[in-house]
Amino acid sequence: MTTVATFRCGYAAIVGEPNVGKSTLLNAVLRQKLSIVARKPQTTRQRVLGILSTDEAQVIFLDTPGLISPKYLLQEEMLKHAEGALTDADVVVVLTDVSRSAELPAEVLQRISPLKARKPLILVLNKVDKVYKPTVLPMIDRFAKLELFQEIIPLSALKRDNLEAFVRSVEQALPVHPPLYPTDIISEQPERFFVAEFVREKIFEQFREEIPYSTAVDIREFREQKDKKKTFISADIIVERDSQKGILIGSGGESLKRVGSEARRDIERFLERAVYLELTVKVREHWRDDEHALKALGYRAE
């Protein structure tokens, strides 16, 4: 049974600075929106696991929050999630946005350099669609001089350019191991996690400045209704201050309605069924620095 003896399986952590396209890459590879994406940095707060199964391999991708210097407890927890993923991973995929910089920042280098002796590191140069093509090869040469990476792969997660080469490299870098998950599932987080994330994404899209960063979403109820065809979902949107609550609701409830209707569209597509979504805005002062609140919201890294 040669197929069994050569099957590869393991964890691949996707790490890098905020906003380089980590979540976009995960979604592109899995062909499903699993991890929320936004123009703003620091959207992803936890590890998001995405499982890609083929005949030859099973890659368990861990999307992570960006590697940053934390300023509040939530950011500390976010960083712990990213560092935990680095520890657990069999392969580390380091992502960089070539349209922004041709170098890796200290926050990233400092965390990945010590791993070189222990596990394969793959560098992905993302957003090549945004740069003049002839600049890519010299960039690859420059990164190769760091002598950190087993492979350097230029791609565009957004345009789905060169994704196959990326997946093949990750698969080849994994240990020979039977699959760890059933081959027909693509994630292990419960549906309610994704529902909360879709609501959070709309807040990231529709509000400015500190609002998205001060917001959490807590699913209170999630039930199938026997008589009705719709799934009933009730969620609290938690903010830090009264003034933020007012902005989120908007005059006549307009803003909150827009969040709800756009989130509902994504949730229905994800769950493949009709949904009734009820949103309530609540104030919980300083929740981002409150250990209990972070734990209740599922943001504590073990």
Ligand code: GDP
């Ligand atoms: P993360 O913070 O690293 O997870 O980054 P996201 O996946 O949330 O993406 C940040 C922004 O970069 C979003 O606006 C994406 O649409 C954009 N983006 C991601 N990948 C690409 C790419 O390959 N090309 C371009 N032009 N934009 C991209």
Ligand code: MG
């Ligand atoms: Mg992300």
